[in-house]
Amino acid sequence: MAEKVIIDTDPGIDDAMAIFFAFQSPDLDVLGLTTTFGNVPVSMATRNALTLCEIAGKDIPVCEGVKLPWVGPESTYAHFVHGDDGFGNINHPTSTADPDPRSAAQFIIDMAKKYPGEVTLVAIGPLGNLAMALKMAPEISTLLKGVVIMGGAAQVPGNVTPVAEANIWNDPYAADIAFSAQWPFTMIGLDVTYAVSYTQDFLAKMAQVNPKLGGFVQKAAQFYVQFYSSVFQSTDQEVCYFHDAMALAYVIDPTLFEVKEGYFRVATDPLCYGQTTFAPLDKMIAPQWEGRPKMGAALSVDKARLTQLFLDTYAL
Numbered sequence: 001m002a003e004k005v006i007i008d009t010d011p012g013i014d015d016a017m018a019i020f021f022a023f024q025s026p027d028l029d030v031l032g033l034t035t036t037f038g039n040v041p042v043s044m045a046t047r048n049a050l051t052l053c054e055i056a057g058k059d060i061p062v063c064e065g066v067k068l069p070w071v072g073p074e075s076t077y078a079h080f081v082h083g084d085d086g087f088g089n090i091n092h093p094t095s096t097a098d099p100d101p102r103s104a105a106q107f108i109i110d111m112a113k114k115y116p117g118e119v120t121l122v123a124i125g126p127l128g129n130l131a132m133a134l135k136m137a138p139e140i141s142t143l144l145k146g147v148v149i150m151g152g153a154a155q156v157p158g159n160v161t162p163v164a165e166a167n168i169w170n171d172p173y174a175a176d177i178a179f180s181a182q183w184p185f186t187m188i189g190l191d192v193t194y195a196v197s198y199t200q201d202f203l204a205k206m207a208q209v210n211p212k213l214g215g216f217v218q219k220a221a222q223f224y225v226q227f228y229s230s231v232f233q234s235t236d237q238e239v240c241y242f243h244d245a246m247a248l249a250y251v252i253d254p255t256l257f258e259v260k261e262g263y264f265r266v267a268t269d270p271l272c273y274g275q276t277t278f279a280p281l282d283k284m285i286a287p288q289w290e291g292r293p294k295m296g297a298a299l300s301v302d303k304a305r306l307t308q309l310f311l312d313t314y315a316l
């Protein structure tokens with residue numbers, strides 16, 4: 001039976017790739033999209049999520065979530081990575097559909113209660129909606145089947161600061177709440193998402209096997225590719241990274257990943273703001289990590305099988 005998922009998202013180009021991948025997969029039943037600020041302001045994230053549903057012909061609830069970090073000022077967003085529109089400035093017509101009136105947190109709570117033990121929450125943006133849902137209904141930690149996030153870096157550097165990954169850096173106080181809850185929690189972080197780069201050839205194949213959805217991703221990703229090419233000047237090929245789609249791939253086929261169990265802390269002090277520090281179970285645990293909930297961190301991925309899964313699923 002298809003796994004019930006909610007995707008909490010800030011679309012975003014790799015979010016678009018991830019959402020279409022989930023829509024295409026026969027192994028996933030996407031109950032709804034919940035939105036957060038992150039790559040773009042939350043109002044744009046909601047509009048973009050509705051647009052993605054419209055393109056894919058998917059009639060599911062889209063619920064707007066938090067617009068500000070748990071603590072601190074409004075985010076500066078990542079338009080330099082995802083474009084002014086979040087979709088690489090391709091001027092795609094925006095959906096005029098209405099979002100669901102429920103808040104993101106309320107939708108998460110409603111689904112967790114409606115399908116106890118069945119719903120996996122896949123968070124591919126900052127974690128404010130997860131923190132809000134936990135605050136409103138702490139019991140969801142035992143009602144959800146699990147939580148899978150794209151975010152953090154266990155044993156590799158960050159991508160916003162030397163130590164912090166973007167989704168965690170955007171809202172570390174909320175992340176700390178989500179990382180402190182007693183729910184089955186798996187982190188798909190930069191350890192694996194930077195291990196697999198995608199070239200223009202791959203984007204062309206996506207468009208070839210699925211002109212509508214893959215074609216949109218190829219078009220939107222041109223801006224994203226230029227960003228990554230300017231950051232990683234050492235590469236002789238133009239590439240990009242589909243961070244968010246890997247969290248969905250984990251739900252579809254966990255055997256693609258090597259996951260290690262351990263304990264996490266999220267730093268909120270100014271220097272290490274947003275750092276995720278990982279103490280694996282088989283290493284000495286310092287007192288500050290003791291008593292934390294046990295979590296999983298993906299540390300490696302089968303690149304060939306993952307890439308094939310993306311293409312095969314888009315081709316369906």
Ligand code: BDR
Pocket residue numbers: 012013014015039078081124125150159165166167243244
């Ligand atoms: C994460 O940050 C965002 O830019 C991407 O959409 C992804 O969720 C990668 O660090």
Ligand code: CA
Pocket residue numbers: 009010011012014015038039124125244
């Ligand atoms: Ca994202």
